[in-house]
Amino acid sequence: MSQPFTLDDFRLQFVQILKMKKADSFANWRGIGDKLEDPEGAEAAMRRAVQIIDAMLPEERDDPNIIDDLRRNRIADTAKTEPEQVSGLLKQFEMVREMMERMQSMTLWQRIKLVLGFGTFPGAPPDAT
Numbered sequence: 672m673s674q675p676f677t678l679d680d681f682r683l684q685f686v687q688i689l690k691m692k693k694a695d696s697f698a699n700w701r702g703i704g705d706k707l708e709d710p711e712g713a714e715a716a717m718r719r720a721v722q723i724i725d726a727m728l729p730e731e732r733d734d735p736n737i738i739d740d741l742r743r744n745r746i747a748d749t750a751k752t753e754p755e756q757v758s759g760l761l762k763q764f765e766m767v768r769e770m771m772e773r774m775q776s777m778t779l780w781q782r783i784k785l786v787l788g789f790g791t792f793p794g795a796p797p798d799a800t
Contacts, residue, residue, distance in 0.1 A: 676771045678732040682724040685717040723760050726750035
């Protein structure tokens with residue numbers, strides 16, 4: 672059984688993309704760019720996400736469900752951002768975590784088809800085209 676996807680894993684993904692200097696081209700990938708709400712661009716949004724995660728305590732990164740309004744405000748103050756941005760990051764994280772869990776249940780062939788655009792996630796509704 673694999674380990675759960677944590678905010679530390681999420682942060683690592685951002686850091687790796689930023690190191691490759693491919694953040695803005697990453698935003699142009701199918702379905703990714705339209706999910707970013709930051710008008711400054713993908714790189715600024717990823718740097719802000721890393722800053723927010725760095726402001727969290729280890730137990731918050733392990734279990735984001737414990738982050739209540741008081742913790743959210745502390746994280747926002749420490750990261751020099753707004754509580755709404757912390758909430759947005761947590762929502763994005765939950766979406767990615769669900770996607771990762773769904774991908775783990777897929778076979779290698781299903782994953783390849785998904786990446787190439789020929790497949791769908793298990794349980795996803797068929798296209799209405």
